[in-house]
Amino acid sequence: MNLYDTKHLHKELSGLLGTRFSTDNTVRDAHARDASYHRGALPDAVVFPKTNAEVAEIVKTCAKYKIPIIPYGTGTGVEGAVVATEGTLCIALHEMNRILRVSPDDRDATVQAGVTRLQLNTHLADINTQLHFPVDPGADASLGGMVATRASGTSAVRYGTMLDNVLGLTVVTADGTIVHTGSRARKSAAGYDLTRLFIGSEGTLGVITETTLKLTRLPEVVAAAVCAFPSVAAAVDTVIKLMDTGISIARIELLDELQMEAVNKYAGLAYEVAPTLFFEFHGSENIVAESSEIAGKIAALHGSGDFRWATDGAERKRLWQARYDSYYAALNRRPGSVGYVTDVCVPISRLAECIEKTKARLATSGLTPSILGHVGDGNFHVVFPLEPDNTDELAEAQRLSREIVDIALEMDGTCTGEHGVGLGKRGALEKEHGEAVNLMRAIKHALDPQNLMNPGKVFL
Numbered sequence: 001m002n003l004y005d006t007k008h009l010h011k012e013l014s015g016l017l018g019t020r021f022s023t024d025n026t027v028r029d030a031h032a033r034d035a036s037y038h039r040g041a042l043p044d045a046v047v048f049p050k051t052n053a054e055v056a057e058i059v060k061t062c063a064k065y066k067i068p069i070i071p072y073g074t075g076t077g078v079e080g081a082v083v084a085t086e087g088t089l090c091i092a093l094h095e096m097n098r099i100l101r102v103s104p105d106d107r108d109a110t111v112q113a114g115v116t117r118l119q120l121n122t123h124l125a126d127i128n129t130q131l132h133f134p135v136d137p138g139a140d141a142s143l144g145g146m147v148a149t150r151a152s153g154t155s156a157v158r159y160g161t162m163l164d165n166v167l168g169l170t171v172v173t174a175d176g177t178i179v180h181t182g183s184r185a186r187k188s189a190a191g192y193d194l195t196r197l198f199i200g201s202e203g204t205l206g207v208i209t210e211t212t213l214k215l216t217r218l219p220e221v222v223a224a225a226v227c228a229f230p231s232v233a234a235a236v237d238t239v240i241k242l243m244d245t246g247i248s249i250a251r252i253e254l255l256d257e258l259q260m261e262a263v264n265k266y267a268g269l270a271y272e273v274a275p276t277l278f279f280e281f282h283g284s285e286n287i288v289a290e291s292s293e294i295a296g297k298i299a300a301l302h303g304s305g306d307f308r309w310a311t312d313g314a315e316r317k318r319l320w321q322a323r324y325d326s327y328y329a330a331l332n333r334r335p336g337s338v339g340y341v342t343d344v345c346v347p348i349s350r351l352a353e354c355i356e357k358t359k360a361r362l363a364t365s366g367l368t369p370s371i372l373g374h375v376g377d378g379n380f381h382v383v384f385p386l387e388p389d390n391t392d393e394l395a396e397a398q399r400l401s402r403e404i405v406d407i408a409l410e411m412d413g414t415c416t417g418e419h420g421v422g423l424g425k426r427g428a429l430e431k432e433h434g435e436a437v438n439l440m441r442a443i444k445h446a447l448d449p450q451n452l453m454n455p456g457k458v459f460l
Contacts, residue, residue, distance in 0.1 A: 156376075204455075226310075
């Protein structure tokens with residue numbers, strides 16, 4: 001972008017937005033990265049729209065001057081999807097944070113993209129709907145960002161991912177057109193499914209500004225438990241058997257022995273340092289009691305220790321907060337480290353084999369990564385605490401990550417169950433989808449012929 005274009009772009013956008021247009025270095029730096037190790041350049045400027053119309057005018061102005069755009073939510077991703085590149089404009093959606101509508105009878109809500117999941121659930125509790133939005137990636141991510149990355153999380157085993165919980169979207173396309181996809185109906189046979197085209201597109205096809213979401217009735221009873229196992233294989237075999245029974249499990253999380261040691265230290269807990277499953281059961285009192293009893297019997301058959309139950313709300317919150325903090329706990333194992341994290345997902349019947357092969361590969365390395373995962377749907381993560389700026393360690397973590405992806409793909413799995421592609425897994429996407437990636441590129445070119453929407457992400 002030449003200086004003439006920069007000057008005129010800035011003049012037009014500052015005229016449109018006033019103080020919600022910024023070239024301040026601190027603001028630019030805060031919107032240049034996500035939670036990953038990936039680093040790029042500062043965006044040239046950051047804008048803070050409040051309405052669909054403002055986003056459309058911003059996009060039209062950028063198209064006029066051929067300026068690339070990066071939409072930005074909360075920056076909690078781990079694959080570099082919002083990492084800035086030189087000469088870009090960051091559209092920060094924090095101020096598009098209004099809950100536009102809630103319909104308790106229809107169990108749905110429409111929100112602006114900057115609304116976070118905790119903000120929505122707090123509002124639903126405040127107005128006493130007895131409803132919640134169940135998709136829980138751990139971080140308090142923006143709902144627009146969760147749509148853009150097709151987020152998942154701890155509760156997907158019961159409630160599904162963002163793909164299963166979005167009814168419709170409002171999107172500003174690359175030429176500044178405001179498009180509404182889907183409807184509030186629970187099913188439709190009308191035309192192409194544009195909603196799901198934009199879900200998981202990571203800002204490469206348009207800027208998601210609003211989303212209509214399915215809501216779920218709060219469970220009558222919730223019970224949580226922690227149970228240690230003699231090996232990762234025993235824990236995973238328990239999960240496979242439990243899923244086969246069809247009992248009412250909302251979450252099943254696995255932490256290996258290194259991760260449990262880290263969590264104990266970080267959260268001040270005293271659980272056994274062993275491969276461990278975290279369970280949560282939702283339903284009526286009878287269903288939860290029956291499901292818990294069956295889970296205990298199956299776990300015991302696989303050599304488990306005793307279940308440690310957490311039925312009190314505060315105790316259960318502390319338990320799950322420890323799980324949510326696992327990433328930071330893993331980094332705390334090596335004070336001052338930076339995190340490199342990867343995830344894969346496989347058919348649950350291959351999960352034990354996949355984790356065993358992964359742990360064997362990791363054992364050949366001088367690094368000491370830990371494993372955790374949403375094993376109820378075959379998804380697990382590997383967290384590497386690395387010395388900052390140590391290129392040898394980073395190269396080793398990247399090599400191991402590629403090998404873990406290869407293992408998953410050999411088992412009919414995917415290179416990422418929930419983190420997305422971003423910058424970090426563009427090569428893995430090619431491996432997984434082969435010629436189909438060219439079809440994805442064709443869609444990208446058709447919707448964004450100037451390649452202005454988050455360029456360089458998803459595709460090499």
